[in-house]
Amino acid sequence: MKSHAMSSRRARLMAGAALTAVALGGLGVYSANASSPAAPATTTVRTDASNKNLIQTTHLSIDAATRAAQAALDAAEKENQRVSVAVVDRNGNTVVTLRGDGAGPQSYESAEKKAFTAVSFNAPTSELVKRLANAPTLKDIPGTLFLGGGYPVTAKGAPIAGIGVAGAPSGDLDEKFAKAGADALGH
Template sequence: MDIKKIAVATLVVLTVGGGYAAADQRTTTRTEKVLTIDAAVRAAQATLDAAEKENQRVTVAVVDRSGDLVVLLAGDGAGPQTEDSARRKAFTAVSFNAATSELAGRVTGQGATLRDIPNTLFLGGGVPVTVDGTSIAGIGVGGAPSGDLDEKFARAGLATLR
């Protein structure tokens, strides 16, 4: 084989092979937006402040995209059940990219439903934090006398992120 043919063959292999390597790299990694700890703390504190202004004793949870707890603030006098409630509402909101009050109507019926998924809670009080329509975190509140109030406070925290 002469030198020209070897050079052309090598160039073709490098060009095609390099294309495959680049394609592999593009499909095996991704960049995701995340809520910073500072933003999570700010949102949680604003949520708790909104509840305290109305003399409500609540707990606030902020979870990341994976549902892992990032911030938990228990207000003075919040009941022991409020921690789990807040965390599960935040987890549910981020998992389904919807407010838990909106999801509550979807979990009725006989047999297995969304309600059977572990760590979820389909009561008002959880809202997703979204960027370009994608959930990146969830805020959950537990402890007010109604899910509507819990959600109102969660939305107050969410508003600090806009």
């Protein structure tokens, strides 16, 4: 009985692994890193062109997100600013956060919200603040923060990530540092 259960479990695991390999091969899933250090490293999932129910997505790799966050933090530290940095993916999920030494407790959450806002609207948050004059209810969208300091990362014009910085004395400085993070990816 014990031997049968073990062999049955092994068979299920082997079958599951085989199905996963076939599914991934059929969908053409692959990972690609940038060939140039200035270009963003992304992970792309290709879809089966014959299946209209599937879409293609592009995301920053964890390495690229970490480089961007560190570049933003380094830019702030060069100007003696204590900030937090967040990088979110296209879906607004946090990929990396760095809280600089001495950054205020509010900066962590603010950085995430600025990054989310930048990727959601594919625009720097300083530009989005200007839109509030014509559409004041934008600020009511959950998870957003319409203050300077968020910057989108794009690939072929489409948003793939957002970088948010918070903690400097002005949104202009926060956004300058967020842009430095995007620039580190060749944005």
